Amino acid sequence: MPVVSGYNSSDCPIRYFQNPSSRSLLFESRSEEKKKKIRMAASDRTVLQFGPSSAATSNVTAKVHPLVIFNICDCYVRRPDQAERVIGTLLGSVLPDGTVDIRNSYVVPHNEFSDQVALDIEYHHTMLKSHLKVNPQEVIVGWFSTGLGVTGGSALIHEFYCREVPNPVHLTVDTGFRNGEGTVKAYVSVNLSLGDRQLAAQFQEIPLDLRMIEAERVGFDILKSTSVDKLPSDLEGMEVLMERLLTLINDIYKYVDDTVVSMIIFLFLFYSQIVLI
């Protein structure tokens, strides 16, 4: 297990580079991790660079299948006692329009200390081989971790995954419900370099599409409750469906009625205005 040492963001506080053009570049990105500031070299006028170009990464979107979320939650529930979070690999494919389609995942055992991260690489490769035997089209597209936000340790792990796949996607699933809801976010990393010195990796959030089509197929009633006593038969399903349709039709009916009423009022006022004039 390689132990990659790196800096911790709290160790080197850095100030914003005051060049107005670069400041506008910094504000373009949407990430919340803006605590990384750049130390200003004494009299240098080197320009802060983003690369590879942010235009390319801003086109990336990610699609996540519900199985991945299920798997991550299950792994989190089964994690060993001393671990605070679980991390693992994401499998999927890159669609022709550039979207990353995340279809499967598996957890990788890891150890995290204050400034060091150890990852079981052999396990990762073994599982990858096994998964590729079943479905050779599902390749590594990134990695996931539970918890909110991106930490220093995550940057190191992300570096490791950058060596496996060119532009890995980092998915965070907040199992702690810290914001009062379970947030699922995806990031790609962009390298910040000053001159030819690598300074930081900035995690930019990318739009995430949770495609729940399969979960809808199974039925949310089954997946939502903690226990379902029996699978609904066809006839019961039809009954539920008709009730839902009825609700939908009623809503549409009410909406149309309200629109018509408000149109009538509006026209009435309009004509009364004309009469007054």
Add this chain to the structure above:
Amino acid sequence: MANTMARSFLQVAAAEEVAPPLRVVQIEGLVMLKIIKHCKEFSPALVTGQLLGLDVGSVLEVTNCFPFPIQEEDEEIEADGANYQLEMMRCLREVNVDNNTVGWYQSTMLGCFQTAELIETFLNYQENIRRCVCIIYDPSRSNQGALAFKALKLSDSFMDLYRSNNFTGEKLREKNLSWVDIFEEIPVKVSNSALISAFMTELEPDTPVTQRDYDRLQLSSSPFLERNMEFLIECMDDLSVEQQKFQFYYRSLTRQQAQQQSWLQKRRDENKARKAAGEEPLPEEDPSNPIFKPIPEPPRLESFLIANRIANYCNQINGVTGQSFSRLYLTKALHDN
């Protein structure tokens, strides 16, 4: 000072464990999604996978599963398959997943899964695991909106009979075993951890009508019905072939018996003649004569399985037509309004 109710450890260990009968199979939502994904990806090819979980009392809990790679027919791949299984189990053990095999799952096309191979696989599994179950998932029926998950196991009486290889008509009548008694369907319960149900409650889309409902609302059911009828007709053909085999057997049996009777008659006449002449009577039996060789009865297993398949197709057709009627009535009502 020991409580009279408590038994010593030795007594408990010595007492025979009476396994309560399996009443329900509890599947986790994760397993269902995994099975659905795997079967749908490779449909129409048929795929299999392994189920992992726990055997608790009368409930069989299935907590995880992994798919098997599609194997080409090759002897050296057998070892690969076993290696793959061992590796997966080892890796899953490391992340605290239940390492206990409780059965396997397979996908099927329109419900024609009752084959002799299924029974063979069951017996193979039963040798190592006390309780195993097979989950059948039908992706084509799920396209119609129903959730086609079935948990099956072989009934005990059938298993005993099969093991003793005694599949004649008499034995079956003795045990009162008919084609319904081969497979036992076990009710399926779904459970989810609290964390995942919290996530799902939140990620639920706003529309009250989901994709599954749209699948159910499809008015066209003729392709599905057509395929069902096709398979049904094939099954009827197979059944008639089996019937012919039985007819042939019975005809040859009666013919053999008639031959035996005539031979016996001839022998008796001969003996009478010899007695009149004062010679030793010949024995009335002659095991070396080919007409006394017992004709083997054709096995009934295949016809039982075919009957099972036919019943399945008929049930499916019933279900689909019932649903289509409701859909048509619904459309009619909307049109009238």
